[in-house]
Amino acid sequence: MEKTYTVSVFTENSIGMMNRVTIIFTRRHLNIDSITASESEVKGVFRYTIVLRTTRDQVDKVVKQLEKVIDVLKAFVHEESEIVHQEIAMYKMRTESLTNGDVEKVIRKHHARILTVDPTFMVIEKTGHVEETQLLLENLQPYGVLEFVRSGRVAITKPMKELRSYIEEL
Template sequence: MEKTVTVSVFTENSIGMLNRITIIFTRRHLNIDSITASESEMKGVFRYTIVLRTTLEKVNKVIGQIEKLVDVLKAFVHEESEIVHQEIALYKIRTNTLTNGDVERVIRENHARILTVDPEFMVIEKTGHVAETQLLFESLKPFGILEFARSGRVAVTKPMKELSTYLKELEQLS
């Protein structure tokens, strides 16, 4: 049965790594819903957080292929219950919609915040899960959204050894 899974891939920082990882998903006809890349807690180790809807069987095959790539240190699959995650969304709306308190009420009700106010526009930030950022999007539609951007998932796992522990285990196997 298909479900939303989060894949964490830890790699060395090398040119073309993201492309090599995403090609593996493409070959298996798996669509990536979001992808985020950043440095990890260890110097020189980068983390890719990839979200997709698929079966555990398919994603485990992909993980096996990813771990065969040069410069990949370790890859993990996490189900929703195993992670804590957030996304950030930015909404740009016209400033002239501030004439009544409706926009401010919507912002407050959605626990969002105003980042900047310009004579022409304002930028609102909302951190949360996709459903929460989408709800604010729908609530702001009547005020005229000029731009909208949502990040990919940023996630940390609940039950996991520290990455340094896995790396030490890998060194011992070599």
């Protein structure tokens, strides 16, 4: 049965690493729903957070294959209940849409905030799960959204074992 999984891949910072990681998913015909990359809490170690929808068997095979890649230190698979996650979305709208009090009500209702107001446009920010950011987009559409962008998932695991302890074990 297909479910949503979050894969955390910890790597050294080397050129072409993103390509080496994603090619493993491509070869197995797995679609990546989102991918984010950033530094981790350990200096010199980078973290890729990859979200995909597949079976447990498939995701376990991918994680095993990822760990064989040079410069990959460790890879983990997490189910939704094992992580805390968020995404960030930004919406660009004409500043004149603020004259209608309804836009401000929509922003407040969704616990979003205005990041910047320019004479011609404004930028609204919303953090939350994909369903929340999508709902705000749908609620703002009647007022004229000029641009919309959503980040990939950023996630932290609930288990307390630190990355440092995994690296020490290696």
